[in-house]
Amino acid sequence: MEKPGHVLAAALTRPVCILGLGLIGGSLLRAATDAGREAWGASASDTTVEKARADGYDVADDVAAALRRAAETDALVVVAVPLTSVEDVLAVVGREAPECRLTDVTSVKEPVAEAVARRAPGTRFVGGHPMTGTEFSGWDAGSLQLFHDKVWVVGTDDDADLEVWTDVVALALACGATVVPAASDEHDVAVARISHLPHLLAAVLAAVGAEGGELALALAAGSFTDGTRVAATRPELTAAMCEGNRNALLAALDDALGRLGAARGSLASTGGLMATLSAGHAGRESLDAARLDRREVRIDLDGTPSELLEAMRELGRSGGRIIGWTSDALEAAEVLELD
Amino acid sequence: MEKPGHVLAAALTRPVCILGLGLIGGSLLRAATDAGREAWGASASDTTVEKARADGYDVADDVAAALRRAAETDALVVVAVPLTSVEDVLAVVGREAPECRLTDVTSVKEPVAEAVARRAPGTRFVGGHPMTGTEFSGWDAGSLQLFHDKVWVVGTDDDADLEVWTDVVALALACGATVVPAASDEHDVAVARISHLPHLLAAVLAAVGAEGGELALALAAGSFTDGTRVAATRPELTAAMCEGNRNALLAALDDALGRLGAARGSLASTGGLMATLSAGHAGRESLDAARLDRREVRIDLDGTPSELLEAMRELGRSGGRIIGWTSDALEAAEVLELD
Numbered sequence: 001m002e003k004p005g006h007v008l009a010a011a012l013t014r015p016v017c018i019l020g021l022g023l024i025g026g027s028l029l030r031a032a033t034d035a036g037r038e039a040w041g042a043s044a045s046d047t048t049v050e051k052a053r054a055d056g057y058d059v060a061d062d063v064a065a066a067l068r069r070a071a072e073t074d075a076l077v078v079v080a081v082p083l084t085s086v087e088d089v090l091a092v093v094g095r096e097a098p099e100c101r102l103t104d105v106t107s108v109k110e111p112v113a114e115a116v117a118r119r120a121p122g123t124r125f126v127g128g129h130p131m132t133g134t135e136f137s138g139w140d141a142g143s144l145q146l147f148h149d150k151v152w153v154v155g156t157d158d159d160a161d162l163e164v165w166t167d168v169v170a171l172a173l174a175c176g177a178t179v180v181p182a183a184s185d186e187h188d189v190a191v192a193r194i195s196h197l198p199h200l201l202a203a204v205l206a207a208v209g210a211e212g213g214e215l216a217l218a219l220a221a222g223s224f225t226d227g228t229r230v231a232a233t234r235p236e237l238t239a240a241m242c243e244g245n246r247n248a249l250l251a252a253l254d255d256a257l258g259r260l261g262a263a264r265g266s267l268a269s270t271g272g273l274m275a276t277l278s279a280g281h282a283g284r285e286s287l288d289a290a291r292l293d294r295r296e297v298r299i300d301l302d303g304t305p306s307e308l309l310e311a312m313r314e315l316g317r318s319g320g321r322i323i324g325w326t327s328d329a330l331e332a333a334e335v336l337e338l339d
Numbered sequence: 340m341e342k343p344g345h346v347l348a349a350a351l352t353r354p355v356c357i358l359g360l361g362l363i364g365g366s367l368l369r370a371a372t373d374a375g376r377e378a379w380g381a382s383a384s385d386t387t388v389e390k391a392r393a394d395g396y397d398v399a400d401d402v403a404a405a406l407r408r409a410a411e412t413d414a415l416v417v418v419a420v421p422l423t424s425v426e427d428v429l430a431v432v433g434r435e436a437p438e439c440r441l442t443d444v445t446s447v448k449e450p451v452a453e454a455v456a457r458r459a460p461g462t463r464f465v466g467g468h469p470m471t472g473t474e475f476s477g478w479d480a481g482s483l484q485l486f487h488d489k490v491w492v493v494g495t496d497d498d499a500d501l502e503v504w505t506d507v508v509a510l511a512l513a514c515g516a517t518v519v520p521a522a523s524d525e526h527d528v529a530v531a532r533i534s535h536l537p538h539l540l541a542a543v544l545a546a547v548g549a550e551g552g553e554l555a556l557a558l559a560a561g562s563f564t565d566g567t568r569v570a571a572t573r574p575e576l577t578a579a580m581c582e583g584n585r586n587a588l589l590a591a592l593d594d595a596l597g598r599l600g601a602a603r604g605s606l607a608s609t610g611g612l613m614a615t616l617s618a619g620h621a622g623r624e625s626l627d628a629a630r631l632d633r634r635e636v637r638i639d640l641d642g643t644p645s646e647l648l649e650a651m652r653e654l655g656r657s658g659g660r661i662i663g664w665t666s667d668a669l670e671a672a673e674v675l676e677l678d
Contacts, residue, residue: 131558131560132560151557151558151560153558180554180557180558182554186554187554187558189551189555190551190552190554190555190558191555191558193547193548193550193551193555194548194551194555194556194558194559194560194562194563195558195559195560195562195563197544197547197548198544198548198562198563198565198566199562199616200599200602200612200615200616201540201543201544201566201599202562202566202619202623203602203615203616203618203619203620203622204540204595204598204599204602204615204619205536205537205540205595205619206618206619206620206621206622206623206626207598207615207618207619207621207622208532208536208591208594208595208598208622209532209533209536209537209622209626210621210622210623210625210626211532211594211622212528212529212532212533212591213529213656214629214656214657214658215519215521215525215529215655215656215658216528216529216530216532216533217533217625217626217629217658218490218519218629218655218658218659218660219470219490219492219519219526219529219530219533219534220533220534220626220629221470221471221490221533221534222568222569223533223534223537223538223541223568223569224533224534224537224626225626226537226565226566226568226569227537227540227541227565227566227569228619228622228623228626229561229562229565229623230561230562230565230566231616231619231620231622231623232620232623232624232627233620234620235613235616235617235619235620236613238612238616239611239612239613239616242606242612242616243606243610243611243612246606246607246610249606250603250606250607252547253599253602253603253606254603255547255550256543256544256547256599257596257599257600257603259543259546259547260539260540260543260592260595260596260599261596263539263542263543263592264589264592264593264596267581267582267585267588267589267592268585268589271582271585272578272582273539273577273578273581273582274574274575274578276539276542276543276546277538277539277542277570277574277577277578277581278574279542279545279546280541280542280543280544280545280546280567280570280574281542281545281570281571281572281573281574282545282546282549283542283544283545283546283547283548283549283550283567283570284541284545284549284567284568284570284571285571286549286556287545287548287549287556287559287563287564287567288571290553290556290557290559316554316557317552317553317554318553319553319554319556319557320557321557
């Protein structure tokens with residue numbers, strides 16, 4: 001790639017084109033605009049377009065027009081539609097801006113990369129996943145604070161285009177997020193364990209509890225209330241998220257089924273549950289420790305692209321995050337500040 | 340039994356002897372004293388005895404002495420030791436106060452009733468389970484507010500002694516709790532589903548998540564944090580609670596394993612999870628509805644003891660609670676106010 005300093009300077013001011021203006025896309029249009037970027041959006045919903053314009057944002061008449069402007073200005077295009085609509089939108093990207101810089105904000109990374117390869121194979125794609133949201137949806141639910149202090153995973157595969165990778169990292173940081181670099185497959189495996197499986201277990205627990213009738217529900221306290229909270233999410237949304245990560249979720253589910261089956265066997269035979277409960281206690285302590293044990297490190301951006309990408313993935317694997325560029329853009333582009 | 344008015348009048352002023360002064364027992368000594376009852380405690384720990392006395396409470400020199408005083412004053416004896424010590428304490432009860440009015444505050448009801456039948460068969464036992472607690476333990480962790488607005492399950496089996504049943508209900512109400520009447524077996528089945536299973540699932544989820552390594556933990560957000568919260572409890576305490584309710588927990592576990600296995604099969608074949616997630620969503624909505632839909636009803640205390648006990652169990656099964664006696668003791672003893 002070009003010299004890192006030039007790449008970063010361009011990334012810090014690159015225009016942003018956002019396709020889809022729901023909770024995430026709408027928040028991103030607000031946050032990118034607030035950060036001083038030239039940013040515009042597009043939505044298939046006339047109502048959304050009207051609302052976003054009424055709020056003072058730059059919204060194109062249609063997705064194709066937004067993409068043509070992106071092609072003309074070498075903007076970073078962000079696919080921010082629900083997972084079930086990604087394929088259709090990518091087809092338009094492939095027609096209107098076939099070589100654009102491209103990222104997304106959906107909850108799985110390998111299936112989206114495969115869809116890009118089918119529908120917009122000439123684009124320079126680096127996936128992304130801001131780990132944020134609320135139980136609400138639509139333009140009105142958005143806020144420019146949605147990404148503040150949240151984690152934004154940036155896809156860091158071997159073949160990643162380092163310029164676009166830098167664009168996505170710079171956008172995430174500009175929105176107030178910190179960046180966890182991760183390979184697509186490692187991301188999908190991780191979120192299966194800490195997001196998709198919890199949603200499935202919450203659903204199973206809620207159903208088993210309700211099967212106990214009104215008496216059981218009258219006795220339900222904190223463990224049940226907390227354990228079933230995300231079962232209140234609209235099941236269609238949870239299904240799309242979980243079904244989109246089928247392979248990784250199957251592996252996580254098998255791990256859970258194995259552990260639960262072992263607990264069942266132990267309870268039925270010796271009656272003992274300490275092995276299960278001790279492993280769970282240790283796991284929860286690891287979570288608490290992961291939130292405390294952070295140190296600042298610096299990673300030199302010298303080296304080949306493949307060395308750099310591997311160093312970034314290793315950072316993510318060890319629980320690290322990119323929290324900023326050290327000083328002003330041109331001078332400090334070779335150093336990332338990490339915690 | 341005697342005329343209800345006399346029974347209630349006696350229950351409202353009955354002395355209370357509390358064996359064990361940890362979180363629950365210590366809080367009960369404070370709350371009963373605060374409610375104007377003659378109340379005393381006993382603890383096997385010299386340190387606890389000293390602390391409780393220093394705080395101004397009436398604490399006997401040893402358990403046997405506390406029980407002899409209970410036998411002399413026809414007090415309600417409350418077994419408030421951990422489940423693993425219940426059997427030993429009941430042996431002392433059987434020796435020192437073999438015909439006393441007896442209740443307990445442990446998390447399972449059938450195993451305790453069986454232990455009473457073995458160790459103190461002449462006592463007039465009605466089990467109890469205040470659904471309250473914190474992650475801390477010991478006298479210092481107690482508070483007279485611990486039962487306020489919490490649910491206190493009172494064992495309502497066919498053979499319950501109505502006088503002692505009234506004693507336990509009156510004590511729970513005096514401590515600020517509301518009362519859910521339930522048969523021992525129905526209680527154990529219910530808490531397996533809404534308390535013991537959630538603890539096991541939290542442990543399994545925490546272990547599966549931690550198995551994903553630092554990357555997974557770095558990406559963990561609300562669904563994982565909430566779903567694993569109770570895995571932070573000391574595993575020995577959770578194990579004692581869950582292992583003590585083995586039969587009911589096995590049934591709840593099998594229900595969960597069946598549902599999770601079905602989800603696994605569906606995800607692997609058709610890829611669809613809507614059946615699982617919709618059932619979970621409906622279950623969670625039932626929980627929210629159960630917390631909103633309360634109405635006041637009144638239950639007449641006329642009728643035979645067995646009719647009354649069945650009416651009480653039916654109240655618990657339908658999600659109802661006893662929230663008080665309607666007016667002053669003697670005049671209103673025939674009516675319970677329920678919501």
